Amino acid sequence: MARRRWLDKDEQTAWRAYLLTTQLVDEALDRQLQRDAQMPHAYYGILVRLDEARRQPGEGTLRMTDLARGLRYSQSRLTHAITSMEGSGWVVRRDCPTDRRSQLVAITEQGVAALADAAPGHVAAVRSAVFDQLTAEQVTQLGAICAAIVRGFEPTVTPPG
Amino acid sequence: MARRRWLDKDEQTAWRAYLLTTQLVDEALDRQLQRDAQMPHAYYGILVRLDEARRQPGEGTLRMTDLARGLRYSQSRLTHAITSMEGSGWVVRRDCPTDRRSQLVAITEQGVAALADAAPGHVAAVRSAVFDQLTAEQVTQLGAICAAIVRGFEPTVTPPG
DNA sequence: TCGTCGTTGTTGAGCACTCAAGCACTCGGC
DNA sequence: GCCGAGTGCTTGAGTGCTCAACAACGACGA
Numbered sequence: 001m002a003r004r005r006w007l008d009k010d011e012q013t014a015w016r017a018y019l020l021t022t023q024l025v026d027e028a029l030d031r032q033l034q035r036d037a038q039m040p041h042a043y044y045g046i047l048v049r050l051d052e053a054r055r056q057p058g059e060g061t062l063r064m065t066d067l068a069r070g071l072r073y074s075q076s077r078l079t080h081a082i083t084s085m086e087g088s089g090w091v092v093r094r095d096c097p098t099d100r101r102s103q104l105v106a107i108t109e110q111g112v113a114a115l116a117d118a119a120p121g122h123v124a125a126v127r128s129a130v131f132d133q134l135t136a137e138q139v140t141q142l143g144a145i146c147a148a149i150v151r152g153f154e155p156t157v158t159p160p161g
Numbered sequence: 162m163a164r165r166r167w168l169d170k171d172e173q174t175a176w177r178a179y180l181l182t183t184q185l186v187d188e189a190l191d192r193q194l195q196r197d198a199q200m201p202h203a204y205y206g207i208l209v210r211l212d213e214a215r216r217q218p219g220e221g222t223l224r225m226t227d228l229a230r231g232l233r234y235s236q237s238r239l240t241h242a243i244t245s246m247e248g249s250g251w252v253v254r255r256d257c258p259t260d261r262r263s264q265l266v267a268i269t270e271q272g273v274a275a276l277a278d279a280a281p282g283h284v285a286a287v288r289s290a291v292f293d294q295l296t297a298e299q300v301t302q303l304g305a306i307c308a309a310i311v312r313g314f315e316p317t318v319t320p321p322g
Numbered sequence: 323t324c325g326t327c328g329t330t331g332t333t334g335a336g337c338a339c340t341c342a343a344g345c346a347c348t349c350g351g352c
Numbered sequence: 353g354c355c356g357a358g359t360g361c362t363t364g365a366g367t368g369c370t371c372a373a374c375a376a377c378g379a380c381g382a
Contacts, residue, residue: 006284011292014300017307018291019206022183023233024314034370040338045180065360072184077339079362084338101347101360123167130179131172133313134306139175141302145295146178152294153185195340201368226330238369240332245368262330262377 025129032125037118043085044122045071046078047115050091050107061104063096090114186290193286198279204246205283206232207239208276211252211268222265224257251275 007015030041037044049070054060062070068078082105085091090111096102107115131139168176191202198205210231215221223231229239243266246252251272257263268276292300 005288007287007292010297010300010304014304014307015287015291017304017311020233021307021310022187024311026183028314031370042338063360072181074340075361076341076363080338083362096360099348099360103361126168126176127166129313130176130310131168133309136171138302138306138309139171141299142306143171143175143178145299145303145306146175146182148294148299149182149291150178150185152290153189192340203368224330235370236331237333237371241368244332257330260330260378264331 028129029122029125033118033122036121037114039088039114039118042073042077043081043090044115044118046081046085047090047107047111047118050105051112051115054107054112059104059106061094061106064103064105067105085111088114189290190283190286194279194283197282198275200249200275200279203234203238204242204251205276205279207242207246208251208268208272208279211266212273212276215268215273220265220267222255222267225264225266228266246272249275 026041033039033041033044039047046067049067050062053062064078064082065075067073068075071078073081082091082093086093088110089108091105091107094104094106096104134142187202194200194202194205200208207228210228211223214223225239225243226236228234229236232239234242243252243254247254249271250269252266252268255265255267257265295303
């Protein structure tokens with residue numbers, strides 16, 4: 001197998017540009033959210049998920065595990081994050097009535113408010129960092145490229161035999 | 162101005178895919194390097210830069226500031242990183258002969274060896290996570306997209322008047 | 323020579339994450 | 353009932369980052 005093959009020139013260029021891009025974008029968004037909404041980017045994502053769950057019919061809560069799987073966070077990471085966010089009053093934990101191991105999480109009114117406050121500035125930052133720089137065609141391309149990469153991480157079913 | 166404009170459907174899709182992609186790729190590379198080479202991804206990048214400097218004619222060293230600017234790291238981040246890497250024996254600090262504020266950094270033989278050990282596995286991980294999933298055309302597209310985003314972060318000269 | 327300002331680098335507190343370990347519970351077979 | 357494996361969540365140590373404050377030096381004009 002050709003596992004030791006190096007990156008060719010085009011790949012090198014693309015890779016370095018990719019690394020720099022993700023670093024710059026990540027830092028910009030994290031800094032903006034930390035400054036204007038006192039939360040790291042990861043917490044914003046958690047609030048978004050919980051807010052979406054709230055709008056669904058039913059409980060409006062999510063099990064820790066389901067939330068972690070949806071965000072692809074480790075259980076431990078989510079536990080630490082929720083503990084901190086509970087301290088900020090943005091979320092609450094509840095015991096699960098059907099499985100005593102599980103914990104349900106729900107966004108609070110305060111959390112909804114914090115998200116509503118943070119969203120406009122965050123979206124503006126995303127726009128100015130990313131979408132203002134790209135053509136509509138490039139947005140489509142970016143979506144396809146990322147989808148392909150994500151697909152590579154999905155567990156592949158090993159064929160029988 | 163239309164600063165409050167939301168993300169449209171295509172942008173939403175692309176953005177969520179982008180976030181998931183960077184998270185998955187970052188974690189995969191960090192984990193692989195941590196496991197196989199006992200270094201975080203950021204330290205790998207520092208070693209690469211210092212190794213490139215070593216191949217150049219001249220001192221083969223870089224000032225802390227120049228290294229930080231090249232990698233777009235904060236001074237503080239680099240100081241902490243170099244301190245830790247010096248503890249691992251991968252780099253050394255030297256006083257700058259022409260400016261007593263400055264510190265020069267050089268990669269050691271041990272650092273060169275650590276990088277040489279780490280490189281094949283790392284490149285394989287990059288390949289399997291990213292380039293194996295993309296067509297040649299997509300690699301070109303990705304390079305152009307990232308270059309455009311990076312350009313957006315470059316300081317723009319405000320025109321006189 | 324002096325004061326001032328910009329540059330260079332370090333420090334330490336605070337924080338979010340990882341990893342390994344552990345506790346409490348559920349489920350299924352006996 | 354009871355044991356074992358699997359699941360859900362938490363804990364705490366270790367680590368790398370940010371941010372603000374600071375110390376030391378260089379450059380330059382008065």
